[in-house]
Amino acid sequence: MKAAIFYGAGDIRVEERPTPKIGPREVLVKVKAAGICGSDLHSYRLSPKLPEGRMFGHECSGEVVEVGKDVDRISVGERVGLEPLVGCGDCLYCLSGNYHLCPSLRHIPAFVEYQKFPQEKAFKLPDHVSCKEASTLDCIAVAVHAANLSGLKGGETAVVLGAGTIGLLMMQVLKAFGAGAVYETGKYDFQVKLAKELGADAAINVEKENLLERIKALTGAEKTGGQEMPLGVDHVYEAIGGPKNQLEDALRVVRRGGTITVIGDPKNPLKLSSFVMREIKIIGSSSYAYRGREPEFKVALDLLSRGKVNAQKIITHAFPLERIKEAFDVASDKGTGCIKVIIEA
Template sequence: MKAAVFNGTGPTLRIEEIPRPVPRRGEVLLEVAACGVCHTDLHVLKSEVAFPTPAVLGHEVSGVVTELGEGVDSLAIGDRVVCSFIMPCGDCRHCVGGLEDLCEKFFAHNRLNGTLYDSETRLHRSDGSPLAMYSMGGLAEYCVVPASDAFRVPDAIGLGEVSILGCSSFTALGAINNAELGLADRIAVVAAGGVGSSIVQFAAAAGVSQIIAIDISDDKLAAVAALGATHTVNSRETDVVAAVRELTDGHGVTVAFEALGSPATFATSLDILDDGGRAVVVGIAPAGSAGSVDLARLVRRKLEIRGSYGAKARRDMPTLLRMVEGGTVAPEEVITRRYSLDEVDDAYQALARGEIIGRAIVEMKRAP
């Protein structure tokens, strides 16, 4: 099969022919329909996040079940499914306690070592040398995923478009849930990329009355305005704090979502908060990044800082699918570019240049 392999040098992906993987107990093999183009993969490509190489990246995946591992009775061959990037083991202390977004096995085995939960990868080159898996390694024609992380897609929903549910939308829904958002809240979304776009879309669908989108790109701001942002602020041209205060009767927002992952946007998210406000930090920053906090203001104004990483797969992925089926959320409205697998390096180079508005996907059967 074809797979996009990162060898650890430069932000470059190369297409290779490698053996098709085989699922083990509790796993399924998917013929991949589409895989989202995500900034988190880009962090690995730019060596901003440590990950073993050579590796196959890609963690926003939809596809069709083509083979069942031993003991799998919850799915059938031919099922159309979508997966989340956090693949819950289901039996570590955090999963048992309802905190699947902190799954110990996922972080210890996959994110540190590029393996599944028996400490082995399912991907190898023809000579038998291992290829690390970033989540399921979805930038390939086939991938293996734990059956607990494969969710049936209703027949009426397009399979390619829902691939972005697995990280972009999944992360946005987790952020909304972690913010404990109320309809009366005034919110700001700092950075209007893929995750920021989904946060805007979900907040608008929930009926939040004021949604302020902040970015340096007029094109991205126009796109999120179409998704439901009530106001937009170009932070390259405008004093963001003054603009947000003016839009909120001099007070600031109740909740600020930081959706990029940089010290500058983290600082902005705190600066625009009203007293008692909450900053929900969603963006993945390069390893070692640090943000400063005015501790006196934090204490005296009762501010909160909440980290949000993904969501809870077995609860939230079915919720996302119901939202799409009901028309509450439209992933196809966020997707602005489509690439073939042979064009995958072009996709990530465009992402690195900041050219992709909303979200892009790689479609495995798309003609170049």
């Protein structure tokens, strides 16, 4: 079969690899759609975080072409969304349903023609959900997890920093979970436009508008130390990452006693003292696992299936596996107007 192999920054090659052989409780899937994640892009652009000479990617969906002898929930021909996270199954975190915190957590590679999955990681898709949309389930689940961790309650207000794939899904998940007003920031007009289209109560282009003034107008203002600051929102979700000062922004737009949930791996240092006086809670959110007994991946599929989350509009570009390098080049350049770029078979 064909597989994309990562050799280092800017170097991806499509090569032949053996088709995986399944075990008794595994299914073999023909990959129909696989999304390029921010973390894949990070490796592609900068110093490689991934080991070289390896298959990579992790967001995919497809059609089951073979099942192991003990597989009882899925049949050949069914279409499935695929959860890529696999823990060791044996550590404190795996045994308590928090496998996303497993020290040996691994991702099942997605940029391949065929891939094998344990049957419990394959979620049957309803007829009206396309494989293309289902390739974003991993990202939706990331947003579901962040919403769960933040403790969001119905009617509470939020700012989502960032209008890339995760930011746009985050905003929709918050709405689906009963949030009150949700405001979203973006750097490009096409992001801000889409945020509004997908349901943001306000979308702010931080390159053109003053974030503080907009949030002040939306939430009201308070005097603090002679300065007029926004009253702020109950929750801020950071979905940008990188070297920009988004945590500074988060602190300025969150209300006293509010929470900042960080998804995007920010690189900037922050003075911890700035959290103390206003009792701001900061929460790190990574991947997903369970909410109670329910897999968050399944919650994500439910939201997609019920039309609570629109993934179709977020997928802006699709390329065949043979052109994966081109796909990565497009995904690396926001000037192309891309949000989610996928590989499609």
